[in-house]
């Protein structure tokens with residue numbers, strides 16, 4: 087029996103309502119959060135070692151690396167980048183945790199401009215973020231990078247960590263304007279979290295990473311590059327688990343050294359059996375011996391530490 091006009095109309099309204107309901111439900115599961123994340127591109131001097139050596143960096147929010155962004159799988163990130171008129175160069179933002187159009191969202195903005203975009207962090211893991219303004223090799227080398235952690239929605243997807251750290255490896259080029267040296271891989275040092283031997287207690291001003299024996303220490307590791315591969319290894323230990331890209335589904339066990347390419351990341355779990363010092367290094371020794379050693383110091387009275395300890399290296403007063 088054919089429907090009357092009013093029956094047809096009602097069916098349409100019902101169908102539209104169902105469509106709206108389904109799309110809302112799909113877009114916002116009950117537990118998912120929305121995060122407003124803003125960053126400012128800041129061209130500024132930073133201190134890169136315990137001796138007070140300064141470097142003309144380009145940064146997100148004034149530090150190298152930029153701030154750690156932490157969300158949960160399924161969350162929405164509303165991101166805004168500001169490039170103040172006080173800067174001299176265009177800048178951009180590229181989140182490896184996002185699956186969105188590159189041309190529209192990751193384009194460089196001029197000084198005095200702002201850009202906003204939205205993405206859903208659909209895959210759990212540890213992801214790189216960086217400036218993509220040309221020449222990208224220079225924007226990354228000068229410090230425009232950081233880490234975003236996307237925690238798995240199911241916390242039971244992997245063992246609970248007792249302690250967590252973020253380490254971002256990058257190359258240091260003495261002359262921040264020598265782009266050719268960057269193309270030629272002529273780096274002068276390799277840094278963890280923007281410092282040469284930043285977590286090496288035997289070096290002037292150096293810090294350390296604390297842990298207690300028996301703890302499961304989780305290192306969220308990002309290789310910013312711009313060019314070198316990291317061969318991440320714990321001296322005196324073995325990685326109990328390595329999660330490629332930090333996804334609990336990618337679980338490798340009993341790994342001595344794991345290669346993390348530029349622009350990639352992995353999560354490393356180590357259960358430290360006994361008290362002592364365990365240097366975490368890139369076993370590419372030209373990098374380790376020029377700055378990329380972070381000492382994990384295990385002792386029963388270890389105190390809690392921040393996710394990304396910033397050793398108190400400050401610019402000397404002018």
Ligand SMILES: [Cu+2]
Nearest residue numbers: 177217225230
């Ligand atoms: Cu930039």
